Amino acid sequence: MRDGLSGEGLQRKALDAVDAGLDAALARLFDYLRIPSISTDPAYEDACRAAAEWAAGTLEELGLSAAVIPTTGHPMVVARTDTGAARRVLFYGHYDVQPVDPLELWETPPFEPRFGAGADGRRTIVGRGASDDKGQVLTFLEALRAFRTAGGAPPVDITVFLEGEEECGSPSLGGFFAAEADRLKADIALVCDTGMWNPTTPSITTSLRGILSMEVTVHGPSRDLHSGLYGGAARNPIHVLADILAAARDADGRVTIPGFYDAVREMPQEVRDAWARLDLGPDEFLKPVGLSVPAGERDRMLIEQIQSRPTLEVNGIFGGYTGEGAKTIIPAKATAKISFRLVADQDPSRIAKAFEAFVRDRLPADCSVTFSGGHGSRAFLVDPASADLAHAAHALEEEWGIAPVMVGSGGSIPIVGQFKSRLGIDTLLIGFALDDDRIHSPNEKYDVTSFHKGTRSWVRILQALG
Amino acid sequence: MRDGLSGEGLQRKALDAVDAGLDAALARLFDYLRIPSISTDPAYEDACRAAAEWAAGTLEELGLSAAVIPTTGHPMVVARTDTGAARRVLFYGHYDVQPVDPLELWETPPFEPRFGAGADGRRTIVGRGASDDKGQVLTFLEALRAFRTAGGAPPVDITVFLEGEEECGSPSLGGFFAAEADRLKADIALVCDTGMWNPTTPSITTSLRGILSMEVTVHGPSRDLHSGLYGGAARNPIHVLADILAAARDADGRVTIPGFYDAVREMPQEVRDAWARLDLGPDEFLKPVGLSVPAGERDRMLIEQIQSRPTLEVNGIFGGYTGEGAKTIIPAKATAKISFRLVADQDPSRIAKAFEAFVRDRLPADCSVTFSGGHGSRAFLVDPASADLAHAAHALEEEWGIAPVMVGSGGSIPIVGQFKSRLGIDTLLIGFALDDDRIHSPNEKYDVTSFHKGTRSWVRILQALG
Numbered sequence: 028m029r030d031g032l033s034g035e036g037l038q039r040k041a042l043d044a045v046d047a048g049l050d051a052a053l054a055r056l057f058d059y060l061r062i063p064s065i066s067t068d069p070a071y072e073d074a075c076r077a078a079a080e081w082a083a084g085t086l087e088e089l090g091l092s093a094a095v096i097p098t099t100g101h102p103m104v105v106a107r108t109d110t111g112a113a114r115r116v117l118f119y120g121h122y123d124v125q126p127v128d129p130l131e132l133w134e135t136p137p138f139e140p141r142f143g144a145g146a147d148g149r150r151t152i153v154g155r156g157a158s159d160d161k162g163q164v165l166t167f168l169e170a171l172r173a174f175r176t177a178g179g180a181p182p183v184d185i186t187v188f189l190e191g192e193e194e195c196g197s198p199s200l201g202g203f204f205a206a207e208a209d210r211l212k213a214d215i216a217l218v219c220d221t222g223m224w225n226p227t228t229p230s231i232t233t234s235l236r237g238i239l240s241m242e243v244t245v246h247g248p249s250r251d252l253h254s255g256l257y258g259g260a261a262r263n264p265i266h267v268l269a270d271i272l273a274a275a276r277d278a279d280g281r282v283t284i285p286g287f288y289d290a291v292r293e294m295p296q297e298v299r300d301a302w303a304r305l306d307l308g309p310d311e312f313l314k315p316v317g318l319s320v321p322a323g324e325r326d327r328m329l330i331e332q333i334q335s336r337p338t339l340e341v342n343g344i345f346g347g348y349t350g351e352g353a354k355t356i357i358p359a360k361a362t363a364k365i366s367f368r369l370v371a372d373q374d375p376s377r378i379a380k381a382f383e384a385f386v387r388d389r390l391p392a393d394c395s396v397t398f399s400g401g402h403g404s405r406a407f408l409v410d411p412a413s414a415d416l417a418h419a420a421h422a423l424e425e426e427w428g429i430a431p432v433m434v435g436s437g438g439s440i441p442i443v444g445q446f447k448s449r450l451g452i453d454t455l456l457i458g459f460a461l462d463d464d465r466i467h468s469p470n471e472k473y474d475v476t477s478f479h480k481g482t483r484s485w486v487r488i489l490q491a492l493g
Numbered sequence: 494m495r496d497g498l499s500g501e502g503l504q505r506k507a508l509d510a511v512d513a514g515l516d517a518a519l520a521r522l523f524d525y526l527r528i529p530s531i532s533t534d535p536a537y538e539d540a541c542r543a544a545a546e547w548a549a550g551t552l553e554e555l556g557l558s559a560a561v562i563p564t565t566g567h568p569m570v571v572a573r574t575d576t577g578a579a580r581r582v583l584f585y586g587h588y589d590v591q592p593v594d595p596l597e598l599w600e601t602p603p604f605e606p607r608f609g610a611g612a613d614g615r616r617t618i619v620g621r622g623a624s625d626d627k628g629q630v631l632t633f634l635e636a637l638r639a640f641r642t643a644g645g646a647p648p649v650d651i652t653v654f655l656e657g658e659e660e661c662g663s664p665s666l667g668g669f670f671a672a673e674a675d676r677l678k679a680d681i682a683l684v685c686d687t688g689m690w691n692p693t694t695p696s697i698t699t700s701l702r703g704i705l706s707m708e709v710t711v712h713g714p715s716r717d718l719h720s721g722l723y724g725g726a727a728r729n730p731i732h733v734l735a736d737i738l739a740a741a742r743d744a745d746g747r748v749t750i751p752g753f754y755d756a757v758r759e760m761p762q763e764v765r766d767a768w769a770r771l772d773l774g775p776d777e778f779l780k781p782v783g784l785s786v787p788a789g790e791r792d793r794m795l796i797e798q799i800q801s802r803p804t805l806e807v808n809g810i811f812g813g814y815t816g817e818g819a820k821t822i823i824p825a826k827a828t829a830k831i832s833f834r835l836v837a838d839q840d841p842s843r844i845a846k847a848f849e850a851f852v853r854d855r856l857p858a859d860c861s862v863t864f865s866g867g868h869g870s871r872a873f874l875v876d877p878a879s880a881d882l883a884h885a886a887h888a889l890e891e892e893w894g895i896a897p898v899m900v901g902s903g904g905s906i907p908i909v910g911q912f913k914s915r916l917g918i919d920t921l922l923i924g925f926a927l928d929d930d931r932i933h934s935p936n937e938k939y940d941v942t943s944f945h946k947g948t949r950s951w952v953r954i955l956q957a958l959g
Contacts, residue, residue, distance in 0.1 A: 067818030126820055132716075195818045236721065240819040249783030250598070253933045254806045255702065255904025258834050259789040259798035260779065265807040265829075266742065266788075273739035276732065313726065317715030319859040322732075323725040332725035340720045341731040342822050347809035348830060352533030352661045353706040353866060354592055355832050356808050356933055363731075364814060366821050368724050393785040400819060438721025467719045467822050 034490075040177035041486045045169065048176065049479055052169045053152070055085070056478065059161050060140040060154040066101055066123035067195035075101040075191045078122040082164075082189050089171050090180075091187065096207070098199035101191030105210050108185045115184040116492060117213035117452070119442055120164035120220060121193035124156035125467045132469035143472055146463060149226070151472040159466035162473035163219040163458050163481070164189065170485035182493025186213055190442070193220075196240055196402035197441050204449045215415050215492065216446045219481070221458035224432040226474070229423040229484070231431050232456035233411065234334065237369035238439035239378055239403035240342075243268075243386060244362040246395045251347075252357040262391050264361040265346045271389045272363060275339055280324045280332075282339045284385045287378065292371045294335045294435075302330045305432075315463065334435035338368045364400075368437060375403020404441030409453060415492060419455050422487035426480060431457075457488065506643035507952045511635065514642065515945055518635045519618070521551070522944065525627050526606040526620040532567055532589035533661035541567040541657045544588040548630075548655050555637050556646075557653065562673070564665035567657030571676050574651045581650040582958060583679035583918070585908055586630035586686060587659035590622035591933045598935035609938055612929065615692070617938040625932040628939035629685040629924050629947070630655065636951035648959025652679055656908070659686075662706055662868035663907050670915045681881050681958065682912045685947070687924035690898040692940070695889040695950070697897050698922035699877065700800065703835035704905035705844050705869035706808075709852060710828040711737075712861045717813075718823040728857050730827040731812045737855050738829060741805055746790045746798075748805045750851045756838045760801045760901075768796045771898075781929065800901035804834045830866075834903060841869020870907030875919060881958060885921050888953035892946060923954065 045052075064078035065071040079095050079102045086093040086106035093106035101123065127137040135141055140154035152162060168187070174180050188211055192199055204211075224230040247264035248257075277283050294302075307330045309319050323332030332338075346361025348354035367378055379401045386396055409416065411433070423431045436456070443454045459481035465471045511518075530544035531537040545561050545568045552559040552572035559572035567589065593603040601607055606620035618628060633653075640647050654677055658665055670677075690696040713730035714723075743749050760768075773796045775785050789798030798804075812827025814820035833844055845867045852862055875882065877899070889897045902922070909920045925947035931937045 067820065068816060126814070126816060128814070128816065129717075194820075238721070238821070240821070242819075247784065250931065251595075251934045252782055253904065254804075254808060254832055255704070255834060255902070256928075256932075257782070257799065258804040258806045258832075258903060259802055260787045260795050261782065261784055262786065262788040263806055265810050266738065269735040269738035269807070269810075272732065272735035313859070316718055316723070316727065317859070318713065318727055320728065320857055321726045322728040322857070329726050333723065336725055338720075338724040340724045340729055340821075340823060341735070341813065342720055342820060343813035343815045343824070344731050344735075344827065345811045345815040347807065348592070348594070349809045349811040349815075350534060350592060350594065353708075353830060353832065353868075354533065354660075354808055354933065355704070355706070355806075357806060358809070361810065364819060366720055366724075366819065368721060391786055391788070393779070393783070402819075436721070437724060438719065462722075465716065466722075467820065468717045 037174070037177055037179040038486060038490045041173040041179070042483055044173040044176035045479070045482045045486060048173065052165070052482065053475070053478070056152065056162060056165050057140045059165065060156055061138055063138045064123050064191065065126050066192050067126060075123055079104050079189070079191055082122050085168060086187055089168065089175060091185065098203055100199040103191070103203055104189040106187045108180070110180055110184055112182060112184040112493065114493065115186060115213040116489070117186045117188060117211055117216045118167050119188050119216060119218045120167070121160045121191065122189050123191040123194050124161070125159065125194050127155050129469065134470055145472060145474060150475040152475060152478065153470060153472045155471055157471050158460045158464040158473040159471065160193070160220050162478055163460065166459060166478060166481035167219055167485050169482040170489060173482065173486055181489040183489060186211060196400070198402065200442065200445060204445055208449055211450060213450070213452060216452050216454040218440060218443065218454055218456045219458045220440055221436055221456045222460035222462065223477070224434065226461055227427065228429050229427045229431040230434050231416065231420060231423070232436045233409040233433045234435035235407040235443055235456070236337070236437050236439050237373065237375060237404045237406040237444070238441065239367040239369060239375040239401070241365045241379060241382065241398055241400045242362060243365060244360050244397045246360045246397065248357060248359050251359050254355040254357050257357055261357050262394060263357045264394065265358060267391060267394055268346065268361040268363055271386055272341055274389060275385065280322060282337070284381050286381050287337065290372045290374065291337060302328060305330060333437040335370055337370050337373060340366050342366050368439065369406050371406045371408055373406065375405065379403065404439060405444050407443045407447065409455070413453055415453070415455060418491040419457060419488050422491040423457070423484055426484045426487050459484070503640070503643055503645040504952060504956045507639040507645070508949055510639040510642035511945070511948045511952060514639065518631070518948065519941070519944070522618065522628060522631050523606045525631065526622055527604055529604045530589050530657065531592050532658050534592060541589055545570050545655070545657055548588050551634060552653055555634065555641060557651065564669055566665040569669055570655040572653045574646070576646055576650055578648060578650040578959065580959065581652060581679040582955070583652045583654060583677055583682045584633050585654050585682060585684045586633070587626045587657065588655050589657040589660050590627070591625070591660050593621050595935065600936055611938060611940060616941040618941060618944065619936060619938045621937055623937050624926045624930040624939040625937065626659070626686050628944055629926065632925060632944060632947035633685055633951050635948040636955060639948065639952055647955040649955060652677060662866070664868065666908065666911060670911055674915055677916055679916065679918060682918050682920040684906060684909065684920055684922045685924045686906055687902055687922045688926035688928065689943070690900065692927055693893065694895050695893045695897040696900050697882065697886060697889070698902045699875040699899045700901035701873045701909055701922070702803070702903050702905050703839065703841060703870045703872040703910070704907065705833040705835060705841040705867070707831045707845060707848065707864055707866045708828060709831060710826050710863045711856070712826045712863065714823060714825050717825050720821040720823050723823055727823050728860060729823045730860065731824060733857060733860055734812065734827040734829055737852055738807060740855060741851065746788060748803070750847050752847050753803065753844065756840065757803060758837045768794060771796060799903040801836055803836050803839060806832050808832050834905065835872050837872045837874060839872065841871065845869065870905060871910050873909045873913065875921070879919055881919070881921060884957040885923060885954050888957040889923070889950055892950045892953050925950070
């Protein structure tokens with residue numbers, strides 16, 4: 028059975044503990060950010076393990092029983108309280124981070140966190156993972172610490188589940204769920220990996236796009252050829268790849284892969300009306316990143332292009348000579364890294380097959396193609412009538428003084444689909460990142476306010492869920 | 494005045510000296526091949542200087558007065574005899590080599606030359622530069638050595654001119670010619686940087702395509718963006734670049750840049766008839782490199798596609814994430830390295846301008862583009878009635894037992910145009926490379942027979958030109 032403080036008094040004491048402990052909490056975040064846990068690059072395998080162990084050690088310190096569980100890839104961290112509370116909350120986050128290239132664009136080394144100054148003089152924490160997802164995850168852990176400092180505990184039992192492969196397609200997740208789903212049973216899942224509507228308005232993300240990542244390599248000549256001797260007669264794989272990528276989207280921004288839109292579900296008219304009222308335009312959304320013309324489907328609002336419509340993006344391309352100066356070759360191969368953002372009810376494996384067929388149909392007789400990757404996850408929609416959603420929204424409004432905006436996110440958090448299909452539970456996506464956090468880019472940052480008020484928000488939300 | 498042996502007797506003794514000295518000559522070639530003189534990469538600047546000094550030292554050893562002359566880039570080597578002969582021959586070659594990537598495809602380190610076994614048991618020399626152009630250049634220098642060993646000298650005075658920027662667009666050549674043309678005055682130029690018709694049939698190259706190299710970078714967002722958050726609405730520079738490259742060639746293999754073919758001169762009907770009789774087909778030309786379908790203009794013979802028709806090739810492409818695994822970004826920029834092969838009378842600077850306009854016309858309003866490079870040289874045609882051409886052809890026939898084939902080359906040797914425009918002299922392009930030499934590719938080789946009989950050929954040609 029539970030003991031100690033509870034209710035309003037506990038919440039007030041815990042919020043005070045968050046305020047008083049902010050500097051110490053930031054110091055812990057800096058420690059965590061110094062670990063270069065880049066999951067997609069095998070060179071950082073030890074760092075990924077170190078990040079998992081750091082997180083597990085912190086959770087033990089907070090009174091949870093924590094385990095670092097091996098997988099075929101990077102390990103999982105699972106920690107839990109067992110106070111006998113009526114309900115259990117599953118909190119998910121990830122300890123891995125994106126690669127740092129182009130390194131030369133970082134103002135300071137990515138794994139030497141520092142304070143910076145953001146827009147409007149906002150104080151920021153700069154470093155890889157500051158926002159995505161180490162800073163966000165620590166808001167939840169520091170909320171648990173605040174309850175402990177206040178001499179109590181949240182009114183719900185807690186399971187914390189951190190993976191280390193979120194940034195590289197979560198290859199071990201399926202196997203882990205198959206073997207260990209019992210460890211993760213809960214009544215509701217919480218994820219802190221999304222953003223605020225703006226620096227003063229919180230939001231809860233109620234839809235997510237799915238994702239499918241693939242790498243396609245076109246093979247032509249058996250070796251690099253001299254472009255003077257062979258140029259004109261020898262097929263150039265870069266041309267072939269460029270032709271295919273160009274053909275995959277039409278002049279109106281639509282993806283031309285046959286069947287691509289077949290399973291796409293239209294958002295309800297009331298959602299589209301609400302989005303129209305938000306009036307998200309290029310000046311607000313594109314201008315800050317140096318653009319001005321929405322590049323998606325011409326007959327869709329910008330907010331639809333990024334939230335409810337599927338996309339094909341080329342995330343990287345390489346082939347032939349890419350060093351200094353010139354080298355007059357026709358290369359043997361060329362590669363593109365592709366990702367699709369998917370919406371309900373698109374099936375990643377059907378889209379992967381459709382893309383493969385699209386490429387093969389356009390391949391000259393003497394070229395061949397290889398594919399790799401193909402990791403996918405479906406899109407996700409939260410039930411708008413959920414009571415937990417209402418409680419969390421109320422808690423956020425108390426902290427921020429303004430009701431949270433319910434939004435869709437264009438990004439993909441594959442775990443959310445797994446929680447639904449394997450554990451049968453809904454997920455509340457609540458995060459404190461900002462549009463200018465530069466996640467996945469050089470000089471990633473997280474606002475100190477996001478960290479501080481984010482931690483306070485979790486104190487209120489945990490109290491509200493209990 | 495000249496003294497010593499001359500005429501038939503000298504030639505016979507010199508040919509014997511070539512045969513007797515083959516092993517020692519190969520050892521000298523190996524020394525030369527060990528110098529990694531990659532001109533396009535600034536990291537090899539010292540190696541380029543070392544190669545220039547090695548060549549100058551060898552020329553001094555052969556009795557020429559040699560100088561290594563600084564330029565704004567890699568130095569020039571100029572060496573000469575002054576025996577008072579009636580005619581002077583200018584021999585041109587280059588001491589620089591192509592980069593070696595992809596290094597992992599080399600069976601042995603590129604700058605550790607070794608003997609290998611080629612097709613039909615032919616003995617080969619394997620290493621970067623073995624064929625292009627160190628091995629070819631040494632055939633000429635070893636011919637000079639043979640005359641000396643035989644106790645005589647060629648019946649013509651010799652100027653040897655080696656540059657170190659042939660593989661990177663010869664940026665210093667224009668300035669060098671402007672300042673030092675007097676040093677290079679001669680009656681005829683010889684270049685050993687081309688190939689044989691097949692392993693038993695020599696050839697003289699009587700036409701060369703010109704070249705124009707450019708790098709184009711499309712700039713989109715001001716930084717790399719998260720493709721989940723921005724995908725759909727943000728313009729992707731890789732898509733833009735792929736669209737432009739795809740649009741630059743049509744389904745019939747023609748370049749679509751306005752004006753591209755305006756100045757193209759058709760080859761005379763008799764040349765095209767002779768080419769038709771050579772019957773160069775995909776089985777012979779493309780199958781050895783793993784291809785089967787000619788990729789150029791559909792209404793042209795394969796031999797036209799590689800010799801008398803201009804091309805656009807993408808030599809390299811890069812943008813976004815190119816490391817291991819996946820990274821879901823929309824990159825800030827994407828780059829392609831382009832080269833055009835030009836034919837008479839295309840003007841490189843007009844083609845460069847036409848391409849720039851073509852790119853700008855296709856650029857979305859919120860993207861920008863930067864160009865670099867733009868080095869160009871016009872195509873070249875030899876006068877078929879030249880007496881020197883006839884003498885050289887006869888000498889080759891004596892050595893190989895079969896008359897040389899007069900061919901065009903798809904490759905570009907910019908210096909030839911300079912010899913014509915700045916020195917007013919014609920150039921005979923005679924080389925002993927073979928189609929399977931893998932120049933510009935991993936495991937570059939040169940046949941020992943090419944080296945040996947190439948050296949003997951120069952003894953005969955020098956004698957014939959005098």
